[in-house]
Amino acid sequence: MSNFSHLAVNDNGFLFDPTSGQSFTLNTMAQEVMSAMKEGKDVDQIARELSHSYEVSYESAYEDVLEFGTKLKLYGLSL
Amino acid sequence: MKKKKYERPVIQKIENNYYVKHGVSARGYQKKRESIDNVKIADIVKKFGSPVFVFSEKAIREKFKKAQAAFKSRYPNFQFGWSYKTNYLKGICSIFHQEGAIAEVVSDFEYDKARALGIKGENIIYNGPYKSMESLTLAASENAKIHIDNFDEINDLEKVASKLDKKIPVTIRINMNTGIYPQWSRFGFNLESGQAINAVKRIIAGQKLLLNGLHTHIGTFILDPKAYGVAASKMLGFMDEIENEFGLDIEYIDLGGGFASLSHLKGVYQPPEIAVPSIEEYADEITRPFINNKKRPRLILETGRHLIDEAGYLISTIVGQKLLCDGRRSYIVDAGVNFLYTATWYTYNLELEKDTDGITEPSLINGPLCMNIDVINESIMLPRLERGDRIVFSPVGAYNVTQWMQFIRYRPKIALIGINGEMELLREKEKLADVESCERLPQRLKFSDES
Structure with a gap:
């Protein structure tokens, strides 16, 4: 997992990757998950925190975080 | 919390x-x-x-009434045939028949379906490139409107006429260039190459069939109504030609189907609401040559997709x-x-x-x-x-x-x-029993995990 230090993300969820020149939009939850990933938390930890704070089960949150990580890889934003 | x-x-x-x-x-x-x-x-x-x-019964009936009005208001001598192949559920066919459509079938199976639904043979148009001898015999004996696709079918029907000892009224299917691409030439006899006139001559020479109708089906999902105008003009011209030359009396011209629905055909850039002509536009192009012709035969259409999709x-x-x-x-x-x-x-x-x-x-x-x-x-x-x-x-x-x-x-x-x-x-x-109803399992292949 990358620390995403090379990426520029603003408060509105606009993400710019200066390496590839590509831009992305993130919703609020994606921003929160990305921040957690930046802090080095793993999928299990993030899913537990989400299910604790939000109306979502651990199982669903785990699947969503896992999938979000897959998308970051697909877009070349993490290793 | x-x-x-x-x-x-x-x-x-x-x-x-x-x-x-x-x-x-x-x-x-x-x-x-x-x-x-x-x-x-x-x-x-x-x-x-x-x-x-x-399916929405309301949508079916409203669509049919609108289409029927578009044609009958312009050309009263008009008849719709319901295209069974488009949707031959009994309930759907019955709605169209209640509204006044006759049946248009393309196989012995569809012919049986129409008859089982109570449609008389005389109210069945029998199209299609292959009709079995059995179904031709049945259709001829019940005075169905038989549309001949090829020369072999002329031969078959003459045999049926001899067997039934009656002269069978028939229609020939014609294909032609109407300015659209691709030109459909698979069904019927080609007009421009002379096949169609040869078919007429062959039928007359055989003396067992009576040509009283002309049919064409120019294609499917036709987005240019003018193609139908060309087809109508050519069919009427051909009718006049063979009536004058051979003393025939053509009772009807069937211009098939092919009107588009509001479905989005892949490859068509514009949305269907823009690309698809209205029924009135089709009716204008088709009926104009009929109205302007000296003889005004019955006009039949077998529109399927447009009416039910x-x-x-x-x-x-x-x-x-x-x-x-x-x-x-x-x-x-x-x-x-x-x-x-x-x-x-x-x-x-x-x-x-x-x-x-x-x-x-x-x-x-x-x-x-x-x-x-x-x-x-x-x-x-x-x-x-x-x-x-x-x-x-x-x-x-x-x-x-x-x-x-x-x-x-x-x-x-x-x-x-x-x-x-x-x-x-x-x-x-x-259910499983429905799917397996036609299957047979030879005794020697029967298997049981118990044995």
Whole structure:
């Protein structure tokens, strides 16, 4: 997992990757998950925190975080 | 502590012209359908299950009346034949027959269906490139309108005439250049090359058949009404020519079908609301040459798709989803190309039963078949949908419930929403016994795990 230090993300969820020149939009939850990933938390930890704070089960949150990580890889934003 | 509302994490790549191509903004408009003819989708699924085909009786009758008025108001000597191959459910055919359509069939199977429904032979148009001797004999004995496709069929019908000891009234099918591409030349005798006049001469020489009608079918999903105007003019010209030369009396000219519906044909850039001509535009082009002709024979049309497509819906349910390697989301629904055969050529209208928030993402809709080609929509921007969400596809009334396949799954129920909102069953869901009813298992192959 990358620390995403090379990426520029603003408060509105606009993400710019200066390496590839590509831009992305993130919703609020994606921003929160990305921040957690930046802090080095793993999928299990993030899913537990989400299910604790939000109306979502651990199982669903785990699947969503896992999938979000897959998308970051697909877009070349993490290793 | 009260938990906060959850929204799935979504990342969306921004691509130049992306939203222009799809016409959907990031939090875009999604088409929604909560009901069909004021009957809630949820109630339909509760009664019939999912997936389920649903037809609107109101839509069928209104469409037919509008089309009938468009032609009869311009040219009163007009008759619709209901194209069985487009949709031969008994309930659907009966509605068209109640409205005044005769039957147009293209095989012995369809002929049997029309007869079983109570349609007299004289009110059946018998088309198609292959008609068995048995069915030709039956159709001739019942005075059906037999449309000859080729010279072999002339020979066959002459044998039938000898057997029945009667002169059989017949129509010949003609193909021609109407200015559209591709030109359909597979059905009937070609006009420009002289095949058609040769067929007339052959029939007259045989003295066993009586030519009293002319038929053509210029193609399918014809978006240029002028092609029909050309066809009508050429057919009337040919009628005048053979009547003058051979003293024939042509009672009717059948211009087939092929009018487009409001379905989105793949490869057509414009949306159907713009690309598809109105029924009045078709009627104008077709009836003008008839009105201007000295002799005005009966005009018959066998319009199928235009009359039924938009009355049909398929309600399906999302049973799973996954992220594909290219970043698109694949939704698996409980109905695939096994039921929606025409998905190969048309992109259906896709409507969600309920409002769904969230950023839209590139998605595709897959059916439940274990085949890579089971794709109902290969590119659509959708918000994140949930398992159990319902998707309504339309228009699917034409050809799907005749060309569908019994492949690895039971075919679903077909329902009708009646004029007064009543929910009625037109076809039961298949059972194992239905599917295996024609199979035979030789005794020596019988197997039991018990032995």
